[in-house]
Amino acid sequence: MPAADFGTIAELRQSLIRKALRYAVFAADANADAVTAPFDEGGILQTLPAGYLPVGYTTTDGVTFSGDLSMSDVESGQSAAPTRSDVETDTQTAAWVPQETNAAAVALYENLPLTGTGALPALGTATWTWSRPKVAPTLYRRLVFIAEDLNKTTGQPLYIVRHFPSALRTAREDEQWTRTAEIARGVTYQAYIDDEVGTDAVTWIDGPGWRAFAPTTP
Template sequence: MSTPVPVSLESGLHTEYIRKQLVQAVFAADITAAAIAAPFDEEDGSLLAVPDGYLPVGYTTDDGITFPSDLSISDVTSSQAVEPTRSDIESDILSASFAPQETNNATIALYEGLPLAGAGALPAIGTAWQWDRASSPRNPFRRLLFIGLDYGDDGGEIYVVKFMPRARLTNREDEQWARSTETQRPVTFNAYRDSALGTSCRNWVDGPGWRALAA
C-alpha cells in the first residue's frame, strides 16, 4: 500500500501576487473626447501617454480612490426551504469616489459641472477665473481614467487601469475653507454603460513587472 502524498496548503500562496496601488492618478475628459482604446504598448506592456483632452485631477487625500459597488439582489423564498430558492441581480451600480486637494481646471470643472475643454471651460491656471452658479444646473457625462501603480519583485511597473467611458456626478460633499486643512472638493461619480464600448467600465492589468510574472 502506497503512502499518500501530503496535501500542501501553501502551494497556492503567492506573496508576489499581493498588490497595492502605491500611486494613483485620475484623469477626466469631456464626453466628446476619444475613448481610451489601448493604454499599453503591445510589445513590452509599458504605459502609453494619456491622450489629449484628459486633464489630471492631481493630488487626492490619503483615502485615495474608492470604487463602491451597490449590488441589489432579489430573492424568491418558498415555504419548503429555509434559504432563498432563487436569487437574481436587480441592479449593480459601480461608483468612483475621491477627494481632490488641488484647485485646478479639472477639480473645479468636475465639482461645478463646467466643461473641461472648449467654450465655457476655465482658462489656464494663473489667469483670472470666473464662473457663476447656474440657475438650472447641468450635469454632463464625463470620461474618467484611473491608473494605479505598483512594482513587482524585479522593480518593474505593474499598472491597474479602470476606464469609465460614461460617468456622471451623483454626489459632492461640502467644500470647506479652514486654516487647519486644505480645500477639498470630494466627488462621487456613477458609471453608466457606453453604447459604443458596450460597458460601463473597462479594466486592464499590465506593465513590465506584470509580464515578468509569466517568466
Template sequence: MTTPTPPDLMADLRTELIRKQLVQAVYAADASAEAITNPFNETTGELAALPSGYVAVGYTTDDGLTFTSDLSMADVTSSQSVEPTRSDVESDVLTASYTPQETNQAAVALYEGLPLSGTGALPAVGSAWSWDRPSTPKNPFRRLLFIGLDYADDGSEIYVVKFLPRARLTSKDDEQWARSTETQRPVTFTAYRDSAVGTSCRNWVDGPGWRSLSPGSNEVQSVAITGSPTGGTYTLTFDTQTTGAIAFDATASAVQSALEALSNIDPGDVTCAGGPHPGTPVTVTFVGQYAGTDVAEMTGDGTGLTGGTTPAVTVTTTTPGGA
C-alpha cells in the first residue's frame, strides 16, 4: 500500500491569474438597440465591432466601475438548532455604478433620462444643446456594456466584459459645479432580466492574452501490437528509460504500472486506457509533471513476442502535447 503524497500547496498558485482592469470602458445604447451576443471574434479572441447605437461614455473617475450584488437570504430557524436549518436566496440585485467626467451625449443622456439616438437625442458635441426637466420623468431602460482591459506577460490583451441588456437608472448623485473639480454626473444602474436575452447580466473573459494562458493539450500516444502474437512480452522505452517485460496480452492498468515503475515517470504522470493487447491498442496520456507539454515519443521492442506472424509493437503520437 502506498502512502498518498501530500498536496503541494504552491503547485496551483499562478501569479498570471492575478488580474487588474487597467483600462475600463462603458458603452450605452437605447433598449431598442441590438443586444450583444458575443463581443469577441470567436477565432482570435479580439474585440468585435459593436452593433449600431452603442455610444461611449468616455472618461470616468479613477475609482473605476463598481458592480454591487445586494444579496438577501431568507432563513428558516428551528428551536433545536442555533444555526438556520434552511437558507434560501430571497433576492440578489446587481447594480453598476460609475462617475463620468466628460460632458458628452452619453453621460448627459444617461443622467437626464434622454434618448441616446433618434427623436429627442442630443446632437453631436459642438452643436447647440437644449433640454427641459420633465414633470414626469420617463427613465427608460438601457443596454449597458462594460469592458475591462488588462495585459498578459507578452503584452497581448485580456478582456473582462459585462453586458446588462436591460438596465435602468435607480440612483444618481449630485451634479456639482466647482473650480476644484471637473463636472461629474455619478449614476447607478440596476440590472433587470431581459426576457429575449434570458438574463440580467452576461459575462465574458477572453482575448489573445487570456488564450495564451491555456496549458495546452496533454500528449496522447498509442501502443499497438501487430502480427497477432500468442505469447511472450515486449518493452517500452521513454526518454532512455526502459520498462520491465510487459505481457503480450497486457491490460491498460498493467501497461500503466510498468511505465510508473520507471525512474522518470512518477505515479500520476500517465493515464492508460483501451486494451487489452494484442487485439486493442493501449492509449497513454501524459499528465502530472508532463501535462500540457510535448514529450518524447516512446519506442517499443517486440523481439520478445512469440507466435503469430512477425509480431511487433508500434508507438504513434495521436495528440501532440502542448498544442
C-alpha cells in the first residue's frame, strides 16, 4: 500500500468547528403542530408553526443537552469483559435558565399552559396570577432549540435546529430573589417519543453557510 500523508488522511478542518453564536429556545403546547421542515428547499430558515413562544434571554451557560445511557450486560465465566451488551435506556434532556419574566419562561417553570385556558395573558394587559394545584398536572410540551453560527469563509449563517416533539418538565432550579442578580427560573425538560413524529428528538443542520460546504459540480 502507498505511504499515507497524515495531514491528508486526518482531514482536520477548522471550518467545521461549530459554536452557537446566537441561540434561542421556543416552547409550545402539545396540541401545536410539530416541526417537520424548519428549512425550505434552498436551506433558508422558516418561521415556526403557530403557538411557539420564545423563552428569551438565558444565562451565559446556554442550553445543556444531556443524555442518560444505561446498558444491560451479560457476563460469562470465561471472559473478563461482557460477552454481550444491549442498550437498556437512552434518554435526552435539555436544561437552561431563562432570565426574562415572560409568559413562556414562567409557564415552563410553573407548569402552566402556554396558550388557552390557564395561560398567562399578554404582557401589560392584565394581572398575572397563578396558584399551585393540589395535584400537579402532567403537561407535555413541544420544544425547539435554534443555534446560529457563521461560515468562516463566506460569512453566511448556518443553523442547528433541534426539536423535542414531546417533552416533560423533570426538574427546576431554585428561584432566588436578590438585589444583586436577576430572578431566574432554571428548568430541565426530558424528551419523550412522540407518536406523531415517531422519535423523541430531531436535529437539522442547514442554511446558506452550510450549503457552501457542498462540493462544486465540474
